[in-house]
Amino acid sequence: MSPPTPGTPRHPPTPSQGASMKNAHKRICIAVCLGAVAGAGYATTATATPEKSARPQQASDLLDVDYESGALDSGIPGLTTTHAKASDASTVESGGDGSAHSVSHKVTLNDPDYVSDGAPRSESANNEIEKSLIHVGDVHRYEFSVMLKDWETSSSKAGDIIFQGKHAGGNKPSFYLMAQRNAIAFRSPLLDLQAPVVEDFRPYVDQWMRFRIDVRWAESRTGYYKVSVRLPGEKDFTLKKTYTDVNTFHPENPTAFGYIKWGLYRPASSTEAGDPATRVVRHDDIRVIDLG
Numbered sequence: 001m002s003p004p005t006p007g008t009p010r011h012p013p014t015p016s017q018g019a020s021m022k023n024a025h026k027r028i029c030i031a032v033c034l035g036a037v038a039g040a041g042y043a044t045t046a047t048a049t050p051e052k053s054a055r056p057q058q059a060s061d062l063l064d065v066d067y068e069s070g071a072l073d074s075g076i077p078g079l080t081t082t083h084a085k086a087s088d089a090s091t092v093e094s095g096g097d098g099s100a101h102s103v104s105h106k107v108t109l110n111d112p113d114y115v116s117d118g119a120p121r122s123e124s125a126n127n128e129i130e131k132s133l134i135h136v137g138d139v140h141r142y143e144f145s146v147m148l149k150d151w152e153t154s155s156s157k158a159g160d161i162i163f164q165g166k167h168a169g170g171n172k173p174s175f176y177l178m179a180q181r182n183a184i185a186f187r188s189p190l191l192d193l194q195a196p197v198v199e200d201f202r203p204y205v206d207q208w209m210r211f212r213i214d215v216r217w218a219e220s221r222t223g224y225y226k227v228s229v230r231l232p233g234e235k236d237f238t239l240k241k242t243y244t245d246v247n248t249f250h251p252e253n254p255t256a257f258g259y260i261k262w263g264l265y266r267p268a269s270s271t272e273a274g275d276p277a278t279r280v281v282r283h284d285d286i287r288v289i290d291l292g
Contacts, residue, residue: 168258
């Protein structure tokens with residue numbers, strides 16, 4: 001069973017301008033997946049094939065969060081940081097994915113100081129960064145690095161969510177990544193799509209894994225999700241899963257836009273079910289790239 005789907009920030013966003021200059025040494029990490037994967041319907045399965053490091057023509061950065069400023073908002077005006085009250089619910093840490101800093105999000109179950117917007121979570125978001133928001137017709141690439149810090153595996157069915165592509169307006173997400181048992185899985189809850197993209201993360205605990213999710217945002221069945229991963233020791237991304245011919249923008253309640261969230265959300269985890277009380281995840285180099 002999949003975990004309950006995430007909620008939305010308490011306050012409706014008021015867009016503002018914000019951007020951060022990219023460190024030169026991080027720019028060389030960008031790789032591209034432009035190969036189309038053929039298939040039918042919602043359940044198209046991709047062949048896992050290496051991708052060459054190349055930047056798509058006419059691609060541009062819409063958001064670049066590298067935490068090199070040492071601040072929780074990465075020096076970007078309007079970047080949303082955690083609403084949880086605990087002093088260590090979100091911190092900037094020394095060391096990142098080939099960089100000087102990264103962000104940490106921590107959630108301890110059964111502790112109200114780690115509750116944000118009514119649920120056990122600590123997350124950051126771009127919901128007030130206008131140029132990086134999601135609109136129908138956009139073709140976006142989301143790249144980010146993740147470290148599962150001192151992560152204990154669990155036999156529980158609950159999944160801890162580490163990245164979301166959200167519809168605004170109190171809606172469920174279009175997609176998210178979650179750590180569930182020993183795997184990291186991609187899920188689209190309303191389309192009932194789910195597939196592991198890291199089948200066993202245990203060898204990579206306390207190491208940086210890099211993810212890439214390409215999305216064509218569509219209200220009709222003309223959209224797609226393409227999920228690629230670069231694990232420690234690998235030079236190139238590997239395409240893990242593709243869903244084509246899907247309506248990727250599908251809010252239940254009317255809304256005109258969406259946004260991304262990164263951090264830790266534990267909607268179904270429970271100490272009674274044997275889930276660890278405390279979990280910590282780190283993120284670095286979160287990017288939104290316009291492929292349109």
